Amino acid sequence: MTDRTIPFTRDQLEAVAAQVPTPFHLYDEKGIRDNARRFREAFSWVPGGFTNYFAVKALPNPYIIDIVKSEGMGADCSSLGELLLAEACGITGENIMFSSNNTPAKEFQKAFELGAIINLDDLSHIDYLETALGGKLPELLCFRYNPGKLKEGNVLIGKPEEAKYGFTHPQILEGYRRLKAKGVKRFGLHTMVASNELSTEYFVETARMLFELVVEVHKMTGIRMEFVNLGGGIGVPYRPEHKPVDLELLGQRVQQTYREIIVPAGLDPLRVVTENGRMVTGPYGYLVSRVLHKKSTYKEYLGLDASMANLMRPGMYGAYHHITVPGKEKGPRKIYDVTGSLCENNDKFAIDREIPDPAIGDLVVIHESGAHGHSMGFNYNAKLRSAEVLWQEGKFHQIRRAETYADLFATIDYPGLKK
Numbered sequence: 001m002t003d004r005t006i007p008f009t010r011d012q013l014e015a016v017a018a019q020v021p022t023p024f025h026l027y028d029e030k031g032i033r034d035n036a037r038r039f040r041e042a043f044s045w046v047p048g049g050f051t052n053y054f055a056v057k058a059l060p061n062p063y064i065i066d067i068v069k070s071e072g073m074g075a076d077c078s079s080l081g082e083l084l085l086a087e088a089c090g091i092t093g094e095n096i097m098f099s100s101n102n103t104p105a106k107e108f109q110k111a112f113e114l115g116a117i118i119n120l121d122d123l124s125h126i127d128y129l130e131t132a133l134g135g136k137l138p139e140l141l142c143f144r145y146n147p148g149k150l151k152e153g154n155v156l157i158g159k160p161e162e163a164k165y166g167f168t169h170p171q172i173l174e175g176y177r178r179l180k181a182k183g184v185k186r187f188g189l190h191t192m193v194a195s196n197e198l199s200t201e202y203f204v205e206t207a208r209m210l211f212e213l214v215v216e217v218h219k220m221t222g223i224r225m226e227f228v229n230l231g232g233g234i235g236v237p238y239r240p241e242h243k244p245v246d247l248e249l250l251g252q253r254v255q256q257t258y259r260e261i262i263v264p265a266g267l268d269p270l271r272v273v274t275e276n277g278r279m280v281t282g283p284y285g286y287l288v289s290r291v292l293h294k295k296s297t298y299k300e301y302l303g304l305d306a307s308m309a310n311l312m313r314p315g316m317y318g319a320y321h322h323i324t325v326p327g328k329e330k331g332p333r334k335i336y337d338v339t340g341s342l343c344e345n346n347d348k349f350a351i352d353r354e355i356p357d358p359a360i361g362d363l364v365v366i367h368e369s370g371a372h373g374h375s376m377g378f379n380y381n382a383k384l385r386s387a388e389v390l391w392q393e394g395k396f397h398q399i400r401r402a403e404t405y406a407d408l409f410a411t412i413d414y415p416g417l418k419k
């Protein structure tokens with residue numbers, strides 16, 4: 001297996017590590033921008049303009065949101081905290097998609113105040129929203145569709161009929177009728193049936209399903225949909241043998257499907273939008289850590305100063321994250337379990353992985369940490385969450401400092417607790 005390359009040298013990483021203590025997440029701005037431009041270009045055919053609403057949960061740091069905003073993205077939020085981040089970055093109005101579930105009233109109120117597109121997750125939320133907004137509804141509303149057995153899910157998100165999200169097929173028709181009766185003027189349709197999916201055709205089929213539903217809703221209710229939101233879920237090629245989704249091909253195939261279904265039905269123009277997060281930042285983040293210990297018992301262990309509290313995907317899902325030892329890519333290799341220091345035996349970044357054999361004190365880079373990396377971090381074992389650093393082609397900028405014990409204990413008022 002060949003090592004994947006990283007966009008910085010060992011000396012450059014050591015220079016960052018001299019200023020920012022390891023472990024830290026390092027994000028490559030150029031990688032994020034180049035990919036965002038490709039994605040936008042691939043869907044430039046969309047009438048009325050394509051938008052990817054960046055799913056903020058993937059990397060909820062305003063410096064990153066600023067970058068994707070400047071590349072034309074909106075924000076996909078699912079909580080009040082995510083709305084506050086979007087607002088701070090000057091993303092407001094219909095540049096926010098509020099795709100939440102089990103939503104508290106005050107979160108709907110904040111989304112409405114910002115002018116966000118509200119995407120309802122259930123039929124009962126029409127009345128709930130109306131009450132939350134003091135007896136009115138926004139002029140534009142969107143529904144999340146759950147196709148149930150009509151569509152196979154994928155491993156990460158599970159089978160649609162077992163997922164907690166969205167309206168059933170009969171409910172969605174009923175829902176649009178109700179909105180129309182209540183005087184809502186503008187309508188959108190959304191679905192999110194996959195996560196970390198690498199098959200282009202899966203997304204083409206999702207688009208087909210939504211386009212057909214747009215035609216059906218029009219037949220049954222007379223409603224002309226303004227946009228469809230294909231959701232997020234474009235995957236990241238975590239494993240070296242994985243191939244990324246071909247964005248240009250995906251754009252072309254969705255366009256073909258649009259021409260087959262939407263155009264003949266007389267429903268053109270219909271905007272097509274998405275709300276991907278993982279593919280926007282995932283591949284451009286790197287967890288940089290140092291080797292603390294080597295341990296030889298029934299197995300060979302490499303002990304890092306990072307732990308599952310910095311990146312929980314391997315421990316939680318058994319997810320593969322590629323590991324590079326900068327400067328030793330071509331050196332002798334050895335099989336290790338690569339571990340953190342939590343008192344949990346699943347605190348392992350890799351099990352039985354052959355990697356270049358580092359020395360104690362060497363830097364180790366764990367790839368594709370740019371989505372659900374720092375954001376899924378936690379404080380178990382009283383661990384402090386790490387810094388985040390932005391790499392700007394040779395320069396670096398700390399965009400979040402590491403936590404201190406004062407941060408960790410900030411919410412406990414206890415005499416004698418050293419902060």
Ligand SMILES: *Cc1c(COP(=O)(O)O)cnc(C)c1O
Nearest residue numbers: 055099232233234275276277278
């Ligand atoms: C998580 C999520 C997304 C983004 O998914 P990615 O896998 O990051 O592309 C989009 N929409 C909703 C409703 C989500 O929950």
